[in-house]
Amino acid sequence: MSPIQKSLKTGQDRYHSNARRVIIGEYRPLENISSHSNPSNDERELTLTPYTDACYPDFPVLIQSNGEPWEIGNLYLTNKLERSPNYESRTFKGIADHLLDYLRFLEDEKLDYLHLPKNDRLKVTYRFRQRLLSLVISANLSASTASARINAIIKFYKEIASWGLIDKQKIDNIAFLPVKKHLRTTTSYGGERNLNIESHNLTIPATRKQHNSEIIKDGGSLRPLTIDQQQLMLHALLDSSREYQLMFYLALFTGARLQTVCTIRLKHLDGTVDSHGDLRLPVGFGTLVDTKHNKQITLIIPGWLVEDMRIYSRCQEAQKRRGRSFYGDTHENYLFLSKNGLPYYTSKKEILDRSNHKPQKTPKSVKLQDGAALRTHIKQIILPKIRSTHSNFQSFTFHDLRATFGMNLLESQIKLLGEHLATECIDYVQQRMGHTNKTTTIQYLNYKSRLNWKNRIQHEFEESLFKHINTSSKKGA
Structure with missing residues (x-):
């Protein structure tokens, strides 16, 4: 990706700001980060207590253009971490990206986040909304992203006030005006109910996309491949390495999502097959195999595919990869690992195990994997191979x-x-x-x-x- 493409993707080109988001590979927070008033002045002081053993992989931190951390933004993220029952790096990165865009806007306009004069049009939050609207009008930002961004910033103001990170009187009903909405909706069972929703006066409407008859909404906009397209895809896959073949087969013949395919462990192959020769594999919460929203379901894996997976698990290359990995050459390890011993999708169990792991020496920073290697494989290997003979072949995703x-x-x-x-x-x-x-x-x-x-x-x-x-x-x- 060129510097210009990267700048367009991250939105950095929209503002005259070099603020950035950095990732701490293994973040070990202070046990307690609290804020209290100092009676001698109007400032607020931080109370820090000793480190805990908790470790959070890939935690985002916001850095200003001058190289210093953005105090209120990072304090917000760490306080949010304290109040979150489950840590998901992807969720926190998303929140940090919204805050980063706001920080760049503040630096570009040379404004403080507490610039809230009486004139609403001059308030920093109102001006940010206007900037987002102009980006949407100029087709430099989608309406849905703009809507999500302003909502994230309003939530930021609400929570720093309610958590005592800032004097509530400074921003309450000043940075924005709360609005209550009453909606009547139909449930999935055909009944009707009234919903009371708390909103704000700075919302940006995000129009719904027109329904596309060529997609299915199932955890995303999906387009099934025809039989002919499946045959072309499988033929192109024959030149890929064995673990890629097996991961694609699992998705195509079981319907498993990417995180499920990539978090199957060796020990799961030891299950007994049914009368048809198929393996009934429970996945989801409590099984070590991740699913969307931890939903518990049973995959039915064809017997021929189970046997191929078992053969692959015993091959010399698979054993070498396990030897380089976090879990080592054990049955607790992932079935599919990259050449350097990393999973294709980091499981919730590994995140927990790493947070409880106390290494003898300072460990190398490990980046959480989210299936990017499989997406890249489709884009750079599978599709070009198919299009070398079928130029009009449409793009597809692993999902x-x-x-x-x-x-x-x-x-x-x-x-x-x-x-x-x-x-x-x-x-x-x-x-x-x-x-x-x-x-x-x-x-x-x-x-x-x-x-x-x-x-x-x-x-x-x-x-x-x-x-x-x-x-x-x-x-x-």
């Missing part, structure tokens, strides 16, 4: 393999049971996919017929009108 499994499973069930038993088919697919809401599963049933109908209608009206169109393609025919 699309989950939707592809869902479509394959539904079609096979309808073929087996018949369309008149669609309800039974939906129930089975819902169970295998781990959908909480049946409406998510029904999308798979509607997807194919809706797409076929759209293509047929488009073709019919284009065919009827094309004879009246003046186009170069007709002249060259």
Whole structure:
């Protein structure tokens, strides 16, 4: 990525500021960070107590352009950490990115975050909202990002006041005005209920994207691959290393999400197979295999794939990789590791184990993995190989393999049971996919017929009108 591309991606080019976010590989906080008033003056003092053994990987810290930490921003992040029952590095990075954008704005405008004069239009929060709106109008920022950003900043002001990090009277009902909204909504079961929502007067509306008939909303916007596309993908995958092949197979033939595929341990292969020769593997909370929202489901892994995974686990290369890893060559280790012994997706268990681990010497900083290697493999290896012979092949994501499994499973069930038993088919697919809401599963049933109908209608009206169109393609025919 070029410096210009990186600047555009991070938003640094929007402001004249060199403020940045840095990551502490293994953050060991003070046991207690509190703020109290000093009777002798109007300043607030920090009380620091000794270090604990707790360790939080990849914790973000905000640095001003002058190289000094941004005190209030970092104090906010550390206090938020104290109050969070579960630490997720990705969540804190997201919060820090919103704060970083605000810090760059403050430096660009040469304003303090407490610049809150009586005139609302001059208040720093109102001016930041106006800057976000101008970025949206100029197509340099999406409306959804702008909406999330202003909400994060308002939450920042609310919480630094309620936590006593700043005098509440300085910002309460000054930085923004609270607004109460009453909404009437329909539940997933068809009932109606009233919701009372606390909002603020600086909200930025984020319009909903128009529904795309070619995607399925299942933890993201997913596009199932057709059978032809699956064949091309699998053929291209033959040149990839064995662990990549097996991870792709797991997603395609079980519907497992990326974090689930990458956090399977060696010991999970020791389970017994069922009467069909398939391994029924419980995943989710309490199993060491991560799932979205810790949801407990059972993966059914085909017997042939289980055997291939077992063979791979015993190969010399897999053993070498385990030897370089945090868990060593044990059955507690991940099945899939990179050449340098890192997982493809850092599990919640490893984060916990590392926080409790007391090394004999200062450990090397370890970056949390989030599946980026698999995304890069698709973009840089799989897609170029396919497009060398099929130039119009559309992009796909690893998560699309989950939707592809869902479509394959539904079609096979309808073929087996018949369309008149669609309800039974939906129930089975819902169970295998781990959908909480049946409406998510029904999308798979509607997807194919809706797409076929759209293509047929488009073709019919284009065919009827094309004879009246003046186009170069007709002249060259």
